Amino acid sequence: MKEHYELIINAFRPLEILEAKHLEFLDFWEEVEHPKGSFLTEAGKIERYFYVVIEGVQAVYILTPNGDKKVIGFSFDGSFSGIYDSFLKESGSHYFLEALTDSRLLRMNKAQYDSLFDRYPEFNEWGRVIHQELLIGRVQREVELITMDAKERFDVFMNRCPKKLMTVPQKYLASYLNMTPETFSRMRKQIGGG
Amino acid sequence: MKEHYELIINAFRPLEILEAKHLEFLDFWEEVEHPKGSFLTEAGKIERYFYVVIEGVQAVYILTPNGDKKVIGFSFDGSFSGIYDSFLKESGSHYFLEALTDSRLLRMNKAQYDSLFDRYPEFNEWGRVIHQELLIGRVQREVELITMDAKERFDVFMNRCPKKLMTVPQKYLASYLNMTPETFSRMRKQIGGG
DNA sequence: TCAATTTCTTGATCCAGATCAATTTTTGCC
DNA sequence: GGCAAAAATTGATCTGGATCAAGAAATTGA
Structure with a gap:
């Protein structure tokens, strides 16, 4: 696993210090x-x-x-992945998690x-902060779904979407933006335009 | 503040034990x-x-x-309140937080x-768990907004909405369900029906 | 390389729910 | 109670984006 220490440590920011005693966790x-x-x-x-995604x-x-x-969300190189509520509650999932490209990932079980968290209570701080950020991101997306029309959602997404996501079929991006592939295609024709 | 210890302790579940040393926090x-x-x-x-809401x-x-x-969400007796991202980042808010009824709340500053968390690192566990739950709830709402039509959203909401919320003007509930007051009213006429 | 499959585009039509407009009902206040 | 303001209902119309349909382009895999 040594080869992926860097990746894991980055994924686990903002836990600033992975001390010697944490190396076991790696x-x-x-x-x-x-x-x-x-x-x-x-x-x-x-x-x-x-999961932490190595690639894909x-x-x-x-x-x-x-x-x-x-589509509810994507994961890709360096980000976390998994069906979070099902994992935490150990209850049946309502979701599918599908590899859209050939993927390599790191995983740990429940x-x-x-x-x-039992052994290293200081991980709770990481957990608190990372969940705060995920929560804020989700609320942001919700606001965009509620307040913006199709063209606005398209523009905002295109301006900040990681290049990596551009490699997946457009129908997945369209679905994530809560529109049909047809609408997505029509929005594409008028980039920058009204 | 003694009179509200019970309220605070309940709000802070699932932090199971508020030990003696935590009483300062109260x-x-x-x-x-x-x-x-x-x-x-x-x-x-x-x-x-x-905030923790005492009443309202x-x-x-x-x-x-x-x-x-x-409307993005509601808070009421016993729940947390506040504009969370602005509070945490100490940056300008995009939201309004309005008392829909006369309200009494408890608050602490940043x-x-x-x-x-500095003084009692064990609060991080509470923080991690509570944010997990908030996150899961938000994703659930997002899925409902995306997958359900107006009637379904109305029915689901009515079946689990806290009675307390029934006291606010319907236009706020309508907005929370991402529909107009007119549509909300029309859904109301056909409770249980198709 | 080329056929099969999948994805994307384009045009025509349709519909859930928004908007607009007019009452009616409820709430709040003196 | 009674009157003004706010909220809710109801009906008529409109529209953004879905759906349907067909062809073009890209991807896949033998």
Whole structure:
């Protein structure tokens, strides 16, 4: 796992100091591969892992009764991944987590995750801060979904979307922005325009 | 503040044990009143406080460029309140926090909030867990906004909405459900129906 | 390399829910 | 209680973006 210390340490910012005694935690991680199109978790199953992405793009989505995918979020190089509520509560997931490109990830299981906080209570600070940030980001997205029309959502997204995401089929981006691929395509034609 | 110990302790669940040494924390709180219609924070200002509601209902909303209010959430007896991102980052808020009924709240300022974690690192566990729960709740709401039509959102909301919220004008509930008061009224006519 | 499959684009139509307009009902206040 | 202001209802109309349909472009894989 030594080769990925840097990645893990970066992912775990803003936990400023990973002290010597934390190095044990670095060995919790197990490396896994997921080819494009494979599922890390599916609706109905329990999410067993908490991930850090080494490489690749993954999408979390929910399947509506009429069968369309609604993308909730993406993960990619350096970010966390997993179906968080299912993982924490060890209850059935409503979501799919799919590799959109060939992916390599690091993962730890729930027992390891729990022991992290038991053994090193100072990780709770990391947990508190990281969850604050995730929460603020989610509220931000919610506000954008509620207050902006399709064109505005498209523009805002395009201006700050990580390049990495541009490699996935547009229909996933469209879904994330809560619009159809047709609408997404039409918005694309008028970049910068009204 | 003694009279409100119970309230605070309940609000801070799941921090199971407030030990003797934490009793100092109970005295951080200051009681304030906000009459109906008054603002606890306004857009452009910095949120200086973190609140626990003793009594009353408050709404967080954003004002769109065309001037309509979009309600993001409510707080009421026993829950936390405040404009969280502004409070944490000490940066200008985009939101309004308005008392929808005469309200009494307990509040602490940012310095006190920070000192909580400095002095009693074990509060970080509370922080981590409470933010996990808030995050999961937000994602749940986001999924409902994205996947459900107006009638479904109305039904789901009505089935689990705290009675306390039924005392506020319907236009706020309508806005929270991302629909107009007219639509809300029409949904109301067909409770239980198709 | 080239056929099969998937994705993207473009145009035509449709509809849930917004907007506009007019009452009616409720609330608050003296 | 009674009157003004705010909120809720109801009906008529409008529209952003969905849906449907068909073809063009890109990707995949043998």
